[in-house]
Amino acid sequence: MHTVPKYEGWMGLDPSAGQGKMVWQAYEPKQWEETDVEIRITHCGICGTDIHTVLRSGWGPTLYPCCVGHEIVGHAVRVGSQVEKGIKVGDRVGVGAQSSSCLKPDCEECSSGLECYCADMTPTYNAQYKNRNTGEVIGKTYGGYGNYWRGPGHFVIPIPGVIPSAEAAPMLCGGITTFAPLVHNGAGPGKRVGIIGIGGLGHFGLLWAKALGCDKVIALSRTNAKMEDAKKMGADDFIAIDQDEGWNKRHARSLDVIICTVSSPNMPLQKYLQLLRIRGQFIQVGAPEDRMPGFNAFALIQKGAKIGGSTIGTPKEIEDMLKLAADKQVRPWIQERPLKEANQAVVDFEEGKPRYRYTLVNEVNVNAKL
Incomplete structure (x- = not known):
């Protein structure tokens, strides 16, 4: 029997969150479905979208409370029986800026491998998950500035062994x-x-x-x-x-x-x-x-x-990118920051200090046994 972990993360409660005022608190993940994967997060990149969302609602209203972060890397701790990608418990995996789409056979975009252009494209945070059959809302999307993530396995990507987690994370967006x-x-x-x-x-x-x-x-x-x-x-x-x-x-x-x-x-x-x-x-x-x-x-x-x-990329394109990075030894220029210092890291990011990406490191989960 799988023990449901306690979901906690840095939550933006209002626009002041982007000024270094996120609050660490618990939240409720989406309802579990057998198409889902649950990830224990070890690393999460900081992206400009995080700031647009928690600080300015720059691209639309923010659904506070909001946990941002869509460059997520960690280990699968639960894999639904209907996940078709061969992911196993313990595998190192990642999630980028998209965590769902309609995936219907009659969807022109999804059926042709262009999921990121689906009209029902669901961002990894600041959105709502819906049941694909009924359209019923089954939870909000929450990002990677926390300890766990849960969502559709179709958008979960295996990470090649030669790429360090801290470097893989910012590649995902x-x-x-x-x-x-x-x-x-x-x-x-x-x-x-x-x-x-x-x-x-x-x-x-x-x-x-x-x-x-x-x-x-x-x-x-x-x-x-x-x-x-x-x-x-x-x-x-x-x-x-x-x-x-x-x-x-x-x-x-x-x-x-x-x-x-x-x-x-x-x-x-x-x-x-x-x-x-x-x-x-x-x-x-x-x-x-x-x-x-x-x-x-x-x-x-x-x-x-x-x-x-151009928007982000499809799951297949992310896999192709990671393969190129592994084959050509592409090494992004990153700086690691402890997850516990996320508020200061967000402020520093907004001030243009990264050279050239920040990756938050969840030190508790990095040191945890699989």
């Missing part, structure tokens, strides 16, 4: 957010790729572009402050848009794919589009709380170029 659009848009040998913004997302973009074998990888940032870091991550060249005069003309028509991880309404989008080659693609992954800046349509028309967007 930050990593896949840049990996998926690079792969979708042909990044690889023969392609020239630009990554705008050298932060948590952008640093992953550089690592993946290099690992995928792109001919040239260009990093774009406001100043030269991160130039040396970017080159160590795989950048062949660096553009400081606030310091390098005439950069848009000097590098015009030089890139096949641009992945933009920033979302400022003041970013020089028109100049970025000048960098695209014929039929080049500008892919936005930074999720704004504000509007995108305007641009002249001839920037697209005269080159047959495109502007697109």
